[in-house]
Amino acid sequence: MISKLTASVVKADGKNSLAPMVLKYGIPELVKAAKENGVAVLAITNSHHMAAMWPETEAIADQGLVAFACTSYKPAVAPAGAIKPLFGTNPISFAWPRKNKPPVVYDMATASMAMGEVQVAKREGHKVPIGTGLTKDGKETTDPGEIADGGVLLPFGGYKGSGIAMMVELLAGALVGDNFSYETAEKDTDDGGPPSGGEFILAISPDKLTNSDWDSHSNKFFEKMKSMGEVRLPGERRHKNRLDTGPRNINEELVNKIKSLS
Numbered sequence: 001m002i003s004k005l006t007a008s009v010v011k012a013d014g015k016n017s018l019a020p021m022v023l024k025y026g027i028p029e030l031v032k033a034a035k036e037n038g039v040a041v042l043a044i045t046n047s048h049h050m051a052a053m054w055p056e057t058e059a060i061a062d063q064g065l066v067a068f069a070c071t072s073y074k075p076a077v078a079p080a081g082a083i084k085p086l087f088g089t090n091p092i093s094f095a096w097p098r099k100n101k102p103p104v105v106y107d108m109a110t111a112s113m114a115m116g117e118v119q120v121a122k123r124e125g126h127k128v129p130i131g132t133g134l135t136k137d138g139k140e141t142t143d144p145g146e147i148a149d150g151g152v153l154l155p156f157g158g159y160k161g162s163g164i165a166m167m168v169e170l171l172a173g174a175l176v177g178d179n180f181s182y183e184t185a186e187k188d189t190d191d192g193g194p195p196s197g198g199e200f201i202l203a204i205s206p207d208k209l210t211n212s213d214w215d216s217h218s219n220k221f222f223e224k225m226k227s228m229g230e231v232r233l234p235g236e237r238r239h240k241n242r243l244d245t246g247p248r249n250i251n252e253e254l255v256n257k258i259k260s261l262s
Contacts, residue, residue, distance in 0.1 A: 002026055008033055008040045014047025016196055022047045023056050030203050031063045038208035042201040043176035048194040053093030054107035054235070056201060061095035061103035066204040069093045070168040074185045074195055077111045077153045080162035083138030085152045088181040089114055090168035095235075097206070099215045104222065106234035110165040111153040118144045118153070171200040 001013045002025050010033055012026040026042050033040035050071045060067035073088030091114075093107040112132045121128050121144040130140055133147035133154050147153060155161030173180040178198025179187065188195045206214040225231050 002029055004029065004033070008037045010040065010042045012042060012044045012047075014044060014196070016046055016048065019044070019047045019050040019199065020055075023059075027056060027059055027201075030201060031060060031065060034060075034065050034203035034205050035063075035208075039202070039204045042199075042203070044199040044201070045176055045178045046196050047199065048196050050197065050199050052107055053091050054095070054105050054238075057093040057095035057107070058103055058105045058235070060201070060203050061097040061105065064097045064099075064205070064207065066097065066206060067093075067095040067202065069199060069201040070172050071199040072169050072172045072179075072181045072184070072197060074188065075181045076115055077155055077165060078134065079166070080155060080159040083134055083152065086182055087111075087155070087162075087165040087169060088184075089153065090165045090172075090181075092164070092168060096218065097215075098219065101219075102235065102239040104233050104235055105238075110155055110161050110168060112156045112161070113153065115148070115153060118148050122148050172198050176200050 001015060003011050003013075005011050010026060010029045012022050014022040022044055026044060030040050030042040050073075053069045053071065057067035057069050070090065070092040071088075072090050075085035075087060076089055077085055077087040079086050087110070089109040089111040091107060091109045093105065095103045095105040097103050113128060118128060118132065120126075126144065127142040128144045128147070130142055131154060132144075133141065134152050135141050135143075135146045136150035136152075138152075141147060141151070155165050169180050172178065173183075176198040179196075184195045184197050222233055226233065
């Protein structure tokens, strides 16, 4: 259910539906409000399967708007100085629009590594860097299995990442009117179904906020970045890969596992 609380605040009650469905109806209202008022917020509650954040921020940037999004989940990450989880992996995504060019988009977990990457490392027998997580006894480890099976992830950058993870908890929890990660866990039935939660999305119109030079000004900055060595703009590889219409390499073991499940 989509409702406008003010000219710049859009609320989307997912009513326990999939996040892509909520975003399908919520983002157009957010874009319209941001273009009219310069800035707007979409507050999503009671939804699930918020996966990568870049699809929504990129879609907003494609409309000529700056975008930021974040969400929390069930606890998997210990705050700096702790050995028990409190935060979710709490991803954030930011997108910057570019006229006649793909937007610059990044999407990152505030954990030192996404849990999915830890699980892949476990499956493939790879070690992970020290600082990725702790064992169930609170000891540092490079064994992804010890982290994935009863252990805990750590925030990236110690106290810095911990502070950003806390920000996500507040924006995607208290501010939108949904759960903190630990509250999500307390309410989850552990029946294998996805827990419900919230998402915070911000859209800003550079056309309203600054002069008409913002696009060329920012492009000079991006060119400066790329001139400094082997620097790749966030999202650049993904957009390049979309242009490749050739064959794809797929993990045979994963394909066989999917077939066995069906």
